[in-house]
Amino acid sequence: MHLDPFELHRPASVDDVVRLSRDLAGGFDYLAGGTDLLPNYKMHLNLKPHLVALEDVAELQGHTLARLGAMARLADLETDGALTAAYPSLGEAVREVATPLVRASGTVGGNLLVETRCFFFNQSYFWRASLGFCLKADGDRCHVVPQKEKCYATFSGDLAPALMVVDAEVEVAGPDGRRRMPLHELYDLGGDGIRRTHLAPGELVVAVHLPEASRGRPGTYLKLRVRPSYDFPELGVAASGVFEGRRVRSLRLAVGGADPYPRRFDALTDSLVDTELTDERLQEFSARVERAVRPVHNTFLLPDYRRRMVSVYVRRALTRLRESAAS
Ligand SMILES: Cc1cc2nc3c(=O)[nH]c(=O)nc-3n(C[C@H](O)[C@H](O)[C@H](O)COP(=O)(O)OP(=O)(O)OC[C@H]3O[C@@H](n4cnc5c(N)ncnc54)[C@H](O)[C@@H]3O)c2cc1C
Ligand code: SF4
Known part of the structure; x- marks a missing residue:
């Protein structure tokens, strides 16, 4: 597999990036670490003639306890003990991404906007041409849910x-200026595996902001994957919250790897606040989360298994939080 030619642009400021995005209107992709984009380009998936590299933009670099630059490398987060102790769910998630080599190049922005996956999409051009292309690249139908005209590729x-x-917030910049929103609102729950964020054309992620109020709050991230040393998540369950004994004082839960976007379950978690999280209530709660997700048959593990593992992982995550309060 080879890379087709493209024109590479290397702007040095966010303003220059935004100007370029206007000039190149839709005919470009942003290039961060390239660990997701370039393998996809090698498979001829949705090639653009221009790449705008973000590497030279100083404002996107680095991280502190309060801010992760979009170009902060995952390996640098992983080895920052103060950061991973302050946000345990982040610490557990970042060391589960891919391999050390990928984490040395992969970035925060690229991870948040990683392309959705499907085994009819992540294939060579020849493979896809043999079967017939699909909605997400070069075609007009979905092989997974053929009667529907949308894409179910998995985040x-x-x-x-x-x-x-x-409660991280994301700061974005684009032709209409800068804005900041809760990270869970970046993702479009009414969208699909193709259109899955609320980013306007040309908008880029500048940084993720971490609120002081969440610092030190117990948290966890549990990941289901086929090969633990390497693979993308077939399911990812994150939880963070404060317990007093079995009583829930605050709780957040989010699930990735099951739908075309990651989702937070605020209505369900709010119903637990100021209640005792007994084993029976936990069982009932995890079953409700399981019923809310809709995995389809487009990754290695069967969707029914992935869905049933949602309640198992939710139970494990919340039990871990509850036990950490008791100890
Ligand atoms: C073998 C292998 C295993 C992997 N396993 C995992 C895994 O287990 N978990 C996981 O999460 N990922 C995995 N990945 C995917 C990927 O490596 C990571 O998600 C990585 O963090 C992507 O970051 P990047 O900087 O390389 O992104 P890039 O490849 O540079 O970009 C990814 C996408 O984000 C867009 N983008 C990047 N930065 C910005 C920005 N600031 N603003 C707007 N758009 C932007 C790009 O245009 C592109 O569409 C794996 C990849 C490989 C090759
Ligand atoms: S879910 Fe359907 S449209 Fe989306 S990538 Fe897979 S086959 Fe293509």
Whole structure:
């Protein structure tokens, strides 16, 4: 597999990036670490003639306890003990992304906007041409849910659920200026595997902001995957919250790897606040989360198994939080 030619642009400021995005109107992709985009380009998936590299933009670099630059490398987060202790769900998620080599190049922004996955999409051009292309690249039908005209490719990033549960906010910049929103509102729950965020054309992620109020709050991230040393999540469950004994004082829960977008379950978790989380209530709660997700048959593990594992992982995550309060 080879890379087709493209024109590479190397802007040095966010303003220059935004200007370029206007000039290139739709004919470009942002390039961060390239660990997701470039393998997809090698498979001829939705190629663009221009790539706008974000590497030279100083404002996107680095991280602190309060802010992760979009170009912060995952390996740098993983080795920052103060950061991973302050946000345990993030610490557990970041070390589960891919392999050390990928984490050395992969970035926060690229992870939040990683391409959705499907075994009819993540294939070579020849493979896809043999079967017939699909809606997500070059074609007009879905092989997974043929009677529907939408894409069910799965969101397979690890960081988003882990950051959602600490109430992270995302700062974006684009032709209409800058704005900031809760991270869980970046993702379009009414969209699909193709259109899955609320980013306007040309908008880029500048940074993720971490609220001080979440610092030190107990949290966890549990990931289901086929090969633990390497694979994308078949399911990712993040939870963060405060318990007093069995009583829930605050709770956030988010699930990735099951739908085309990661989701937070605020209505369900709010119903637990100021109640005792008994084993019976936990069983009932996890079954409700399981009923809310809709995995389809487009990854390695069967959707029914992935769905049933949702309640298992939710139970494990909340039990872990409850036990940490008791100890
Ligand atoms: C073998 C292998 C295993 C992997 N396993 C996992 C895994 O277990 N979990 C996981 O989460 N990921 C996994 N990945 C995917 C990927 O490596 C990571 O998600 C990584 O964090 C992507 O970051 P990047 O900087 O390389 O993104 P890139 O590949 O540069 O970009 C990814 C997408 O995000 C867009 N983008 C990047 N930055 C911005 C920005 N600031 N603003 C707007 N758009 C932007 C790009 O245009 C592109 O569409 C794996 C990849 C490989 C090759
Ligand atoms: S879910 Fe359907 S449209 Fe989406 S990538 Fe898979 S086959 Fe293509």
